[in-house]
Amino acid sequence: MAAWAADQATKVWAVARLDGHDPITLIPGALSLRFLRNPGAAFGLGTSMTLLLSLVAIVVVIVVVRLAPRLRDRTWTLAIALLLAGTLGNLTDRLLREPEPLHGHVVDFLDYGGLFVGNVADIYLTVAAVLILWRSWQGVALDGTPAPAGDDDE
Secondary structure, three states: OHHHHHHHHHHHHHHHHOOOOOOEEEEOOOEEEEEEEEOOOHHHOOOOOHHHHHHHHHHHHHHHHHHHHHOOOHHHHHHHHHHHHHHHHHHHHHHHOOOOOOOOOEEEEEEOOOOOEEOHHHHHHHHHHHHHHHHHHOOEOOOOOEOOOOOOOO
């Protein structure tokens, strides 16, 4: 809940301080604060699919909540918590921001050297993806036990 709140607080700040203003350079060529409202997904993809992105986010939240009771491994717990916080952070924008519910535009303000503009929820989602891939590659199940081996009989 604290991670979601941090994401939302930074977005409220971005709307109040960055909307309608010139970008603020933090690290020349690498990081600046630049306000934009994103109707799509990462890298400006799917701008016409806001409703679908909202519905996918709702499904992700439901799946994560259903997985939560099985978590016994700290790394998996952190990964799933970050996945939930990031998904809920951007879903909150899609539900509550203009132009209308389920079609709202996500507030982005972290400009990574002109490559893409994101937000704190996107950082959570990226770290979650790395942790999920890492733990899966290690063969660790949600409960911390070795994951069942795949079928090698080909």
